[in-house]
Amino acid sequence: MLNETEKTVTVLGIDPGLDRTGWAIVTRNARSVLSLRACGLIHTEAGQELPKRLEYIFHELQYLLKEYQPDQVAMEQNFFLKRATTMANTVMTRGVIILACELAKKPIMFYPPRRVKMMICGTGTADKKQVQRMVQLTLNLDKAPSPDDTADAVAIGICHLKTAPLASQINVKAAFLAKLKAAREAQLKK
Numbered sequence: 001m002l003n004e005t006e007k008t009v010t011v012l013g014i015d016p017g018l019d020r021t022g023w024a025i026v027t028r029n030a031r032s033v034l035s036l037r038a039c040g041l042i043h044t045e046a047g048q049e050l051p052k053r054l055e056y057i058f059h060e061l062q063y064l065l066k067e068y069q070p071d072q073v074a075m076e077q078n079f080f081l082k083r084a085t086t087m088a089n090t091v092m093t094r095g096v097i098i099l100a101c102e103l104a105k106k107p108i109m110f111y112p113p114r115r116v117k118m119m120i121c122g123t124g125t126a127d128k129k130q131v132q133r134m135v136q137l138t139l140n141l142d143k144a145p146s147p148d149d150t151a152d153a154v155a156i157g158i159c160h161l162k163t164a165p166l167a168s169q170i171n172v173k174a175a176f177l178a179k180l181k182a183a184r185e186a187q188l189k190k
Helices: 050-068 084-103 113-121 128-139 148-189
Strands: 009-015 020-028 034-043 072-076 108-111
Touching: 009 050, 009 148, 020 050, 020 148, 034 050, 034 128, 034 148, 050 084, 072 084, 072 148, 108 113, 108 148, 113 128, 113 148, 128 148
Parallel strands: 009 072, 072 108
Antiparallel strands: 009 020, 020 034
8 A cells, every 4th residue: 555655656546438448647745735647538439349449448558557657556446237238348448457557566446436426525426527526626726627537537546545545554553453463362372
């Protein structure tokens, strides 16, 4: 997770989708100030064959990982109420994104949409416009990022940068407590 001694932490936020994958590079400096370095959309054409579309997304992700050298990656954890085809395509898209991150040796965290909305807007039921507006206000941007896939990627990056330090502390404490418990048990067996 995040290292307390690092000056600036950079995260690549991703909102995965076969047609449109939103991405954003969000940073947090030593004073915990968040900023947006870059954001965009990886768009594939519906008429292309599925393997070509997945290959394009994979190569674009490899480029982003190399170009911006993020410390970590945060991706939306999808919840599906859509058609089975849409679900399958998004799952495959997530697979190539995870592969690109693994090959680049970048840790990846997943965030459910409701958790991202809760962190950004204070409610897990916020709509797209609310998320865009709160991203704009949080990062002090002249205008809200668009389209909504890009704004969602920025929101995912912000969510990660705000929650990862606490998660890291909890993991360190849990590891310490587990070692302490193992030491006590070893002591009792003697």
